[in-house]
Amino acid sequence: MNTRTILEGCTQALVPVVPEDQPLSISSASVFYNSQMELNRDISVAAIAAYSELIASRKQLALSNVTYVDALSASGIRGLRIAKEVGINVTLNDWSEEAYDLIKKNAELNQLTEKVRICLGNANVLLHKERYNIVDIDPFGSPTTYLDAACNSAINMLAVTATDTAPLCGAHLNSGIRKYDAVPLNVEYHSEMGVRILLGRIARDLARHEKAMNPLFCHATRHYVRAYLEVNKSAKNTDKCLKNIGFIAHCTKCSGRSVHYGLAVSIPEKCEICGNKASIAGPLWLGPLHYKDFCDSILVQLNKKEFGKKEHSVKLVELCKNELDVPTFYDQHLLSKKLGISAIPMEELLKELVTSGFEASRTHFSGTSFKTNAGLEGILDTLRRFR
Numbered sequence: 468m469n470t471r472t473i474l475e476g477c478t479q480a481l482v483p484v485v486p487e488d489q490p491l492s493i494s495s496a497s498v499f500y501n502s503q504m505e506l507n508r509d510i511s512v513a514a515i516a517a518y519s520e521l522i523a524s525r526k527q528l529a530l531s532n533v534t535y536v537d538a539l540s541a542s543g544i545r546g547l548r549i550a551k552e553v554g555i556n557v558t559l560n561d562w563s564e565e566a567y568d569l570i571k572k573n574a575e576l577n578q579l580t581e582k583v584r585i586c587l588g589n590a591n592v593l594l595h596k597e598r599y600n601i602v603d604i605d606p607f608g609s610p611t612t613y614l615d616a617a618c619n620s621a622i623n624m625l626a627v628t629a630t631d632t633a634p635l636c637g638a639h640l641n642s643g644i645r646k647y648d649a650v651p652l653n654v655e656y657h658s659e660m661g662v663r664i665l666l667g668r669i670a671r672d673l674a675r676h677e678k679a680m681n682p683l684f685c686h687a688t689r690h691y692v693r694a695y696l697e698v699n700k701s702a703k704n705t706d707k708c709l710k711n712i713g714f715i716a717h718c719t720k721c722s723g724r725s726v727h728y729g730l731a732v733s734i735p736e737k738c739e740i741c742g743n744k745a746s747i748a749g750p751l752w753l754g755p756l757h758y759k760d761f762c763d764s765i766l767v768q769l770n771k772k773e774f775g776k777k778e779h780s781v782k783l784v785e786l787c788k789n790e791l792d793v794p795t796f797y798d799q800h801l802l803s804k805k806l807g808i809s810a811i812p813m814e815e816l817l818k819e820l821v822t823s824g825f826e827a828s829r830t831h832f833s834g835t836s837f838k839t840n841a842g843l844e845g846i847l848d849t850l851r852r853f854r
């Protein structure tokens with residue numbers, strides 16, 4: 468294998484050489500490495516550092532006793548960064564022998580040979596056998612085939628990446644239904660739809676293990692979704708957690724939506740605003756996507772350490788932190804077009820919504836979109852004032 472050396476954070480790694488003009492060959496390279504995921508890994512280092520400090524102080528453990536597994540390691544860059552830049556007890560695993568050999572070389576390159584455990588085997592076998600404080604699943608495509616084992620293994624935190632955004636967001640509907648046991652809708656808030664379909668599936672997977680989840684930080688960035696979920700073993704908390712599962716009824720004609728909590732729930736067939744037939748998405752997660760205090764802890768870590776994508780990471784975490792906790796967002800361009808008015812600066816629109824007595828915020832999901840509790844009619848009244 469032809470390799471080159473890369474540096475992320477303060478960790479070096481040998482990774483396969485992929486012709487730059489053939490990005491698609493990344494996934495067929497003998498060992499996988501995607502430089503575009505550096506932002507994902509930078510935020511992972513900061514989020515896992517923040518959460519590890521929390522576990523260590525709660526359980527009165529040394530940081531080096533907090534356990535973490537990168538169950539699908541490839542070059543090992545993710546787990547090795549956690550070992551070097553966070554200093555917790557790291558296990559790296561991959562079932563490819565080439566990946567296993569490369570992880571060993573990369574551990575040596577960073578003087579981590581004595582500090583990390585490297586395994587060659589099926590992630591699902593490992594995760595059914597062993598428990599870790601933090602379980603990280605970063606697959607190519609959908610994480611669903613690893614979720615049962617990951618939910619079994621995670622004691623305190625589950626971190627999951629999904630790169631199959633087309634099935635998650637409803638663009639490949641049948642594939643989404645097969646993988647996520649849910650119906651996603653390809654609507655203007657499809658990126659948020661993807662996050663909520665994934666979280667709904669994970670909450671139900673955890674529930675089988677009598678584990679509840681509390682999303683600490685979740686984002687959709689270009690071609691992937693990433694979620695950091697606090698996990699808690701308790702039948703009572705699991706029952707409470709499942710109350711956040713439900714459905715969204717969406718009207719493709721007027722863009723109105725309504726949310727319906729529960730698994731066995733009656734959903735009006737018609738749009739409550741215009742009477743058009745509503746489309747139904749779900750079951751999905753309707754609860755919060757971020758915990759503000761945890762976003763602050765990530766920001767502290769991002770400002771403390773060296774990161775290649777620091778500026779972008781800080782901006783993203785701040786946007787998420789300030790996002791209003793409501794289950795969908797509205798696209799200003801789409802609504803303005805419907806009203807025949809031109810788009811206005813986002814700050815002005817948010818100010819006007821707040822002046823009218825509503826809550827409103829930007830969203831990390833899209834620069835032209837906003838979140839509000841105004842409801843469609845409240846939003847349209849507000850927009851009309853800019854005519």
Ligand SMILES: C[S@@+](CC[C@H](N)C(=O)[O-])C[C@H]1O[C@@H](n2cnc3c(N)ncnc32)[C@H](O)[C@@H]1O
Pocket residue numbers: 498499500501504508537538539540541542543544545560561562563566588589590591605606607
């Ligand atoms: C997307 S790559 C991991 C990328 C890595 N986490 C990173 O941040 O660069 C997915 C890896 O999972 C491995 N893999 C796929 N299925 C597996 C399984 N069932 N058990 C163990 N490894 C598996 C593949 O060999 C591949 O190296």
Ligand SMILES: [Zn+2]
Pocket residue numbers: 718719720721722723738739740741742743
């Ligand atoms: Zn309608």
